[in-house]
Amino acid sequence: MTEYVVIDRLDDFRDAAQKLALGHGPVAVDVERASGFRYSQRAYLVQVFRRGAGVFLFDPPPIGDFSALQEAIGDEEWILHAASQDLPSLRELELEPTSMFDTELAARLLGHERVGLGAVVEDTLGITLAKAHSASDWSTRPLPQSWLEYAALDVEHLVDVRDILVAELAEQGKTEFAAEEFRAVLEREPKPPREDPWRRxxxxxxxxxxxxxxxxxxxxxxxEDFARAQDVAPGRLVPDRALVAAVLADPKSKSELASVKEFTGRASRTQLDRWWLAFEDGRAATDLPLERIPGGDTLPPPRAWPDRNPEADARLKAARPVVEEIAQELRMPTENLLTPDLLRRVAWAPPEPVTAASVGESLEALGARGWQIAQTSQGIADAFVGSVQSAATAAEDAS
Incomplete structure (x- = not known):
């Protein structure tokens, strides 16, 4: 069994970065966080593998400055699995790929039935990975050797997996599809903070x-304030259900709050003064929140469309099976061909006149990629036009 060592000294880190720079080919990168344990989504372990260099496990908090690693591998292709999950944590460390290959996204485009890392490794290489530590608290120190082995294996096979998926993409004519998707993931802007995050x-x-x-x-x-200060996941202090139970109980004093048995959590009693002060602040607040917030650009649920917008309902019902059929022909999930939200939006407010070009422009404005537009715009336009003709024929028959 390989004895893995976590690199947490700057001299060792710089030496590892130099070895990675001298390796060859793309670089496999992964991140372990402590989601569910810590408030932040910071990386508590960064794993890197490159042929000719080997596997390196980096401990971000003591290293701090990752510029040597960025300089060593920043211009190479990075291989990640479900990159959108790891990129924010990597960017916090100022680690940023200029190009990347996402093995999870590639597996989706190829129509693999299972797209988790373990499943993709097994399907492509025939190697079974133990996933026993995927939900562990990676802020633990020292990290057990079994955890380090798990973390190393997450990157050790990724280059081989990437090579097989590259060949599959070429065989299915999806190389450019994947390239566009990967670029979109890299260029995607972070979502703006929610206006009322407490409503979640x-x-x-x-x-x-x-x-x-x-x-x-x-x-x-x-x-939230206490969790941030302690760097502890909020739900580990007081679960959501406990906060809701406390509000529903409507206690009239701090002692009544303490007696609410559903008000649980490791900080429910040790921080009782904090929670009671929050009760008092809420009762004294003058900026009372609305019970229902305006929908913004949120569309009505499709079940309401027959009454709210019957023409849009007809368009959606005509176009949805067309998109599903194209996805089946391409052997990929429908949502990877075109997300349901994009189809709903263009069906709700279609361009005038409806043509493949105008539908494509609408989809592009909504964020669809070029390959998605090329595959779907004509079919959607035909379905929209057909829905109008069907409605006109039905009206004539009724008269």
Whole structure:
């Protein structure tokens, strides 16, 4: 069994970066976080593999400055699995690829039934990876040797997997599809912060009234501030269901709050003063939140379309099976060919006149990639036009 060592000294880090620079071919990169344990999404381990250099496991907190690694591999192709999950943590360390290959996304485009890392490695290489530590607390120090072995194997096979997937993409004529998708992932702007993030509190729908919602908001904010300061996942301090239960119980004093048995969590009693102050702040708030927030650019659910916009409903019902059929022909999930949201939006507000070119322009404005537009715009346009003709024929028959 290989004895893996975590690199946490700057001299060792620079030496490893130099070895990686002297390696050859693309670079496999992975990140381990402590999601569910820590507040932040920072990387607590960065794994890198390159042929001719080997596997290196880096400990980000003591290293701090990763510029030597960026300089060593920044211009090479990086191989990641589900890159959109790891890129934010890598960017926090100022590690940024100029080009990349996403093995998870490639497997989706190729129509693989299973796209988790272990499944893709098994399907391509016939190697079974143990996934026992995927949900572990990677902020633990020292990291157990079994965890390090798991982390190393996450990158050790990625280059071989990439080579097989590259050949499969070429065989299916999807090389450019994948290249466009990879570029889109790299260039995607981070989502702006939610305007009312506290509304994501699980179980909030049980709370009625603007004042109780103000209390829920205050409790959520107090928990968030404390979690951030302690770098602990908020739910480990007080679960969402406990906050909601406390609001529903409507305690009249701090002792009544303490007696709410559903108000659980390791900080529910040790920080009782904090939670009670949040209750008082919520009860004194003058900026009461609305019970329902305006929908913004959110479309109505499709089940409401027959009443709200019957023409759009007809367009969607005509185009959806067309897109599904194209996806089947291309042997990929429909959502990777064109997300349901994009199809709904262009069906709700189609261009005038409806042509393949105008539908393509609408899809492009909504963020669809060139290959997706090329594959779907004509079929969608034909379906939209057909839905209008069908409606006209039905109206004539009815008269």
């Amino acid at each position: 509190l699980s179980g909030l729908h049980q709370i009625r009234g603007r004042r109780p919602l103000a209390i829920a908001r205050s409790l959520w904010t107090a928990r």
